[in-house]
Amino acid sequence: MSVEDFAELRSQASDYNLKLVLAARGSGAYLADVDVTVRSLPSREVVLEHRTDGPLLLAALPAGRYEVTASFADVLPGARDTLTRVIQVPRSGLVRSVMYFDTGDEVSAESPSAYRLN
Template sequence: MAAALAAGSIALGGAVQAQGALPAVQQQGSVQFVTGGVGLDESEAMKAASKDYPLALTFAARGNGRAGLYLADVAVQILDRTGKPVLDAKADGPYLLAKLPAGTYRVKATSGGVEQTRQVSVRPGSTARAVFEWKD
């Protein structure tokens, strides 16, 4: 019993530690969001926190025989179904998590002067995911 409690405490301590590595929550208008994921601890914290956010975006590059190189400093604009911007931010790392109400959104992400667009549908109780990948 004591061993099980000790193991549970260690596991819980790891979860608290990962949550502590999460960058600060920011707010723009009514949208709360977090950007980051640079470094292993922060990356793991962002992945773990994604379940609490209706939208999770990932930014990466590939090319020259390489795949999955994560990007930072990506300009992100999220527009509602009427074309009104609800978030205009710069991602400080390869992940951006946003708390958005249910609905359909157009997400524009720009890296190195190249813009990509995705349409995402945010539904209650789930996380919509979009990956943006640029050729290196």
């Protein structure tokens, strides 16, 4: 994902009510190729399945409770490769959630500042 693509995605965040950030624990290095499933609660009906191209997943969902499951293959030995969170999407506004995986990835000093977790 280019810096321009990333900036464009970030600028669109106000059009959505769920912003999921996928990053490495410790360094905050952004991750891509994460499989994300969103299920409505209590029915557990799948409302979204997506493999991310970059570190952000934006979604527009009806207000309510959801279970978000994210799976990432490149974790450290013994680390969990699947994380689950329950989130409450409000009637208005944005809910933001960060899911950290134990990968050992570091943020390169050469990485553009646009790629920093904030």
